[in-house]
Amino acid sequence: AQTVTQSQPEMSVQEAETVTxxxxxxxxxxxxxxxxxxxxxxxxxxxxxxxxxYKQQNATENRFSVNFxxxxxxxxxxxxxxxxxxxxxYFCAYTSGTYKYIFGTGxxxxxxx
Amino acid sequence: NAGVTQTPKFQVLKTGQSMTLQCAxxxxxxxxxxxxxxxxxxxxLIHYSVxxxxxxxxxxxxxxxxxxxxxxxxxxxLLSAAPSQTSVYFCASSYLVNTEAFFGQGTRLTVx
Numbered sequence: 001a002q003t004v005t006q007s008q009p010e011m012s013v014q015e016a017e018t019v020t021x022x023x024x025x026x027x028x029x030x031x032x033x034x035x036x037x038x039x040x041x042x043x044x045x046x047x048x049x050x051x052x053x054y055k056q057q058n059a060t061e062n063r064f065s066v067n068f069x070x071x072x073x074x075x076x077x078x079x080x081x082x083x084x085x086x087x088x089x090y091f092c093a094y095t096s097g098t099y100k101y102i103f104g105t106g107x108x109x110x111x112x113x
Numbered sequence: 114n115a116g117v118t119q120t121p122k123f124q125v126l127k128t129g130q131s132m133t134l135q136c137a138x139x140x141x142x143x144x145x146x147x148x149x150x151x152x153x154x155x156x157x158l159i160h161y162s163v164x165x166x167x168x169x170x171x172x173x174x175x176x177x178x179x180x181x182x183x184x185x186x187x188x189x190x191l192l193s194a195a196p197s198q199t200s201v202y203f204c205a206s207s208y209l210v211n212t213e214a215f216f217g218q219g220t221r222l223t224v225x
Contacts, residue, residue, distance in 0.1 A: 009153075033211045045203065045216035052211075091155060093214075099144035099163060099207055100171070101214055103155035 002027045004094050006104035013082045014112050020067075021077045021107045023092030029053075032096035034068070034075045039089040039106075048090070051075065079109075087111045115139050119204050119217030126194040126224045134189040134220050136204030142215070144207045145187040149173065149200040150219070156203065162187055194224045 003026045013019035025034070036048040051059045051068050058066050063083075067076045079086055092104040120135045138145065146161035148171075158171030162181040176198060178190040187206075191198060201221050205214040 004155075006155075035213060043201065043219040043221075045205075045214075045219075047213045050213055095211055097210055099146065099161060099210055100158055101146075101156075101205075103148075103157075105153055105155040 002029070002094055002096065002102050004092050004102050004104040006092055006107050008107045009105070010108045010110070012110045012112055013079070013086075015082055015084060017082055018078060018080045019082055019109065021079075021090050021092075021109065023075045023077070023104055025073050025075065025092070025094050025102075027073070027094065027096060029096040032094060034066075035093040035095075035101075036064070036066070036075075036077045037091045037093060037103075038086075039091065040085075040087070045091075049077065082111050084111050084113060117204055117206055117215050117217040119202075119220055121220060122218060124220060124222050126191070126222065128194060128196060128224060130194050132191050132194065134191075134202055134204070134222075136187045136189065136217060137185050138187075138204075138206040138215070139185065140206060140208065140215065141184060142206035142208050143184065144210070145181065146171070146205050146214070147177070147179065147187070147189045148203045148205065150203060151200050159189065159202075191222075196224045198222065199224045 032053045034051045038046045063080045117138045147159040148156040160179040162168045204217040207214045
């Protein structure tokens with residue numbers, strides 16, 4: 001069965017600094033998609049970034065980028081120039097050929113002023 | 114554009130009561146699903162639907178029913194609420210497989 005693991009329950013970063021959130025997954029599939037979702041205190045789930053497994057190039061969205069290591073089954077999220085508004089719970093998610101998404105347990109990110 | 118709309122946002126139930134969480138999407142998405150979010154456990158799939166008239170169980174279906182009579186609506190019914198169903202519930206929809214899921218704003222349900 002596919003699993004997604006986020007081993008960092010909580011992380012802190014100083015404003016304007018860079019932080020990396022870790023995510024590993026387990027799958028026997030070769031074609032799949034990975035996502036990072038942000039959940040601020042408002043509870044809304046917001047897509048941050050997505051990565052297709054067949055693409056070798058790491059996805060980037062403004063200050064957010066991923067380090068996708070397919071062989072190691074690792075999908076970390078790097079947030080550059082951290083802002084107070086980045087404080088949230090971040091979830092890593094996986095899907096493969098279905099509409100089902102498997103989520104990690106989340107990492108709570110605190111941004112220190 | 115409304116996206117995925119969930120109601121209510123908050124609800125308190127007594128043990129044994131029943132209720133329906135409403136979910137509607139206006140994006141013509143075929144795929145809809147319900148998740149529950151519990152501390153330290155991420156989001157877990159309750160039920161899902163791949164189109165009108167088609168539903169199936171997810172990871173934690175016990176105590177919940179769903180139906181999909183239209184593409185737009187996917188209500189979740191709690192048959193007899195239990196304290197273990199205290200959670201935050203999310204409805205989600207997606208257009209195709211392997212595309213991003215769009216989420217509603219969530220419902221915080223407390224069963225006392």
